[in-house]
Amino acid sequence: MEDKYLIEGGTTLHGSVCISGSKNASLPLLAASLLTADKCVFKGVPQLLDIRNMVKMLSGLGAQVNHQGGQMVIQARELRETEKLHLYARKMRASFLLLGPLLVRLGEVCLPLPGGCAIGSRPVDLHLKGLSALGARFQMEKGYIRASAGELRGCDVTLSYPSVGATENIMMAAAAAQGKTRIINAAMEPEIVDLADFLNKMGARVTGAGTRVIEVEGKPELHGAAHTVIPDRIEAGTYMIAAAATGGQVHLQRVAPEHLRAVIDKLREAGVTIEEGNNELLIKAGRKMHSLKITTGPYPSFPTDLQPQFAVLLSVVPGESTITETVFENRFLYTRGLQQMGAQIRVDGCTARIRGTKSLIPAQVEATDLRAGAALVIAGLIAPGRTEISGVYHLDRGYEKLEVKLASLGAKISRVADQAANL
Ligand code: UD1
DSSP states (O other): OOEEEEEEEOOOOEEEEEOOBOHHHHHHHHHHGGGOSSEEEEEOOOOOHHHHHHHHHHHHTTOEEEEETTEEEEEOSSOOOOHHHHHHHTTOGGGGGGHHHHHHHHSEEEEEOOOOOSSSOOOOHHHHHHHHHTTEEEEEETTEEEEEESSOBOOEEEOSSOOHHHHHHHHHHHHTSBSEEEEETOOOOHHHHHHHHHHHHTTOEEEOBTBSEEEEEOOSSOOOOEEEOOBOHHHHHHHHHHHHHTTOEEEEESOOGGGGHHHHHHHHHHTOEEEEOSSEEEEEOOSSOOOOEEEBOSTTSBOGGGHHHHHHHHHTSSSEEEEEOOSOTTOOTTHHHHHHTTOEEEEETTEEEEEOOSOOOOOEEEOOSHHHHHHHHHHHHHSSEEEEEEOTHHHHTTOTTHHHHHHHTTOEEEEEEOTTTTO
8 A cells, every 4th residue: 555645835943853764874783683693682773664674685695583572682503695685675775774784694685676765876896895905705696786705804995986785795794804994985964873883792993984994803703782773864864955945943863963964054154053963963044045065975974865856945935046966976866856846956967956946835745765755754744834744754764753843843744645657
């Protein structure tokens, strides 16, 4: 059954919202739990479609997974490759994060080339290059990658681009490899630091996470560990932008402001007032908002996962703004839906030029990927009248209880069965 959102727009968001644990941190953490036969315990893993699919893959491999009362317990005593793994692995790109841990535990594995959001070709060459340097061998077979490895050995790996997933895969394999690995030009995202913290709790020695050079001293026997997932900075950023775009005032709880520096800076530049606390943020929409220029990039630059949402805000800010996307080559598909809602956006190569209008108009639109869907929801909140958004399953991949949280902030949003999609 597919669902759609009905949004009666034109209300401002007010109140307090608690940010969930990070999806993008949870996925590699769950993969890393396969590195040991011991129990791993995670707190704060969000209830999301992507997480449910990852859990299905872990159980398909033979791991025991128990997700109850905000705690997830995983124990991978014995593992084996199954059809169930292949079925779910095809659906999500993050399945590729299993490659490093499965090479460690099984010595060989066959994984489908990953799917995921329709935002460009998203190759996996850097994952393969890094794991090959540690001693893995790969063969391509009609949409599959067959991987095998004897003993993995640490070495220097230089990434031509600081890929988040490749850095994570190499870190996980290196944590169980013989000797020291140095990842040069590594990704610096907070999710990388969270994974390093967990690997250290498992007995590996990871230093330098959060900088461009990560060193991993492997331990052939890693043990179980307990870990609390960091807050989701992209979910937090989405609520911050929604508060600003609807002219509201929202208090975010259980948030890490230090992970949101580029977003906070850009919102302030646009005229939004932001008060920062230890684990909290207060967002107050500005009376007078300004146009601006944004360029996405690897952390600590502005996150690509928040540019569609920011484009909506800039659509109702006077003057001309530009967004330049440097991470993915095809991340402006969402602009069609926004244009249907009256946004004045022109895409020119990797730059979107946005001319601010007074407001947006309600429409029937379709979410084409996760963050595109979030952008349409914010647009629906702004546009006075009824907006219908189909393709809600994209949002279910990455936003925990989205309609419940937005409704608690005063939004008029409901989830209904999408009769047309279910015919
Ligand atoms: C992760 C995030 C995703 C986010 C992205 C960039 C997860 C589960 N997903 O995705 O939400 O948008 O980081 O912040 O954490 N690339 C290659 N070869 C590779 C790997 C990547 O060319 O082997 C390219 C990609 O095509 C893309 C760029 O590098 O253009 C960034 O990709 P990467 O950092 O790997 O993103 P993901 O880990 O897939």
